[in-house]
Amino acid sequence: MNRKDRVELEKVFWEKFWENAPPEMSKKQQRIEAAVKISKGIGVLWNNVGDEGVERFLENYSNFMIIIKGQL
């Protein structure tokens, strides 16, 4: 799959999401989409690093850094 397809799929996602989202969210769509980048970024870190912390993550799972870098 190429970059163009990936971008297209993201567009499809958000179009469908906003079609079905609560109206009070749709009113602040721009702010929400900006805030989602923050939430998703923290989620990526939390999901990979977890509550054991960075030191332990780097000791045992540093190969997951590529996922973190790719998604932040």
Next chain:
Amino acid sequence: MSTSPRPVSRFLSKSGISKEECDVIAKSLSSSVDVIPTAIQGANSHTVGGGELVVQFRSAKVDLRVHNKAMEIHGSAYVPPITYVQSDPFYVYTSPYRGKSHSEHGISNITLSIRRNTIIDLATFFAQGCHHSVGHDQMDLKLDIIEAFLQDCLNLPDVKRQVQNLLDNLGISQSHKFNDVGKLDDLPVVLVHGDLGQLNILTSDEGHITGILDWNGSQYLPFGWNLYGLEEFRDLARWLGESQGQG
């Protein structure tokens, strides 16, 4: 019918429970003469399919309150009902068979059109969650915990700038006319699935979602927290490999 060997789950190795013991119970519950372990097994469970049922053996109890809450929010079309069967000598649960996990379909069989169907269903699923948001005071992780976590993440190599940006935007939003920078508290707090990846999403051959499994570990967090799961369906892992390969 293929008789390719299936891996013995880590759960069976650890627990000392025999596969045969599980098969007898699964056959009895499903009234099926043949039961087959699922291709991918969890670390803490052993799962087999038999007829119209999936039977799962676990050493620990499933928090059905969370599962039922997810069903209440998303409906049984997205969250298959789970029935508790027994707890001695291990926990046994059943649920209706809903098809293969997305990853079991085989990456070469997943076309763009199939991915598109999955993405559309995921969008509907995420929007559903937003219709059932709770107050920010019910968030399962408090802002000070998140802030301390991000401070620690500043020690990760090569992503300091990105982590600092997350920290800078964590706080309370200002309702300034020209301030379009979203903050975490702009987002509804929703029930967030803790492991929303290809292993836990069942899909039809056309890519439509037929069930989302394993709601253990779900928490009330800001919307978007687990949107990283979407990347698996946009082929991030392969894309990262290709990008690296291209130098």
